[in-house]
Amino acid sequence: MAKKGSGGLAGLSVVELQAELSRRQRAAGGLFRKRDRLLAKLREVEAQIDAMGASGGGRRRPKNDMNLVEALSKALDGKTMSVTEVAEAVQRQGYRTSSPSFRTIVNQTLINSGKFKRVSRGQYTLK
Numbered sequence: 001m002a003k004k005g006s007g008g009l010a011g012l013s014v015v016e017l018q019a020e021l022s023r024r025q026r027a028a029g030g031l032f033r034k035r036d037r038l039l040a041k042l043r044e045v046e047a048q049i050d051a052m053g054a055s056g057g058g059r060r061r062p063k064n065d066m067n068l069v070e071a072l073s074k075a076l077d078g079k080t081m082s083v084t085e086v087a088e089a090v091q092r093q094g095y096r097t098s099s100p101s102f103r104t105i106v107n108q109t110l111i112n113s114g115k116f117k118r119v120s121r122g123q124y125t126l127k
Helices: 014-052 068-076 083-092 102-112
Strands: 080-082 116-120 123-126
Touching (some): 068 083, 068 102, 068 116, 068 123, 083 102
Antiparallel strands (some): 080 123, 116 123
16 A cells, blocks of 8 residues: 555555554454464374374474473472482473483573572582
8 A cells, every 4th residue: 555656654644554554454364364274274283293103303392381490499499409410300300301411401500590509519509
């Protein structure tokens, strides 16, 4: 609806801008409905793939109920542990990861999050 050669929406009147906004909102509504239909189809296909026991081809990150900092806080509450111990404790309490270097990620999180205190070399507790 924008006028040709006028530099986009800058040369439009208020009434024309309102009409363009209304047109775009209607178009967006259609796109939202289309997206929802496609997502529903995708969920169906993923369910079929899961039912077949086949992998999706790419690496999929596991879904966890809490983030790593929360899981580490829960594991270290009132305790002092080494990085290896806390990494194992977090996984025992249900935290899932597909990382081959999970211990390193735990170590970096303990150092950088600000919620944990280093007691001695390799030993951490909750602040």
